[in-house]
Amino acid sequence: MVAEVAPVYGFTGGRAVSFAAALVALAGAVLGGLALFRFVRRRAVIALAAGAVGVVGGGWVVAVAEGGPGSGSGIVGGLVALVFGLVALALGGMALKRS
Structure with a gap:
């Protein structure tokens, strides 16, 4: 018999790590787009x-997640x-490459 896990609605540790990783990765994507149009080497780096950081953080969350979406492990954010x-x-x- 398979036990079902109740959904978690709070802000758990897995969700916090995945949220931080997604936020950093989103900032990187925005800076990468700006660097692509303005040719600024510092923004590209x-x-x-x-x-x-986003790939490593998200990959870690996905690798250690013990449940699916709604379990509080942060897999969606990862x-x-x-x-x-x-x-x-x-x-x-x-x-x-362009700069």
Whole structure:
């Protein structure tokens, strides 16, 4: 028999880590886009670093998550952080290549 887990509505540790990683990755994606249009090398490097932090943080949350969406483990935020992190890495890399 499979036990069902009740949904968690609070702000748990997994959700906090995934939220922080997604926020950093989103900032990296924005800076990567700005660097791509304005050719600023410093923004491109910051976008790469923020994207790496987002990918590592999101990947860690997804790897250690013990439940699915609604379980309080932060898996949805971890996946969002992975996507934003990859976008930030791509934009930062393209901007760095152009500058």
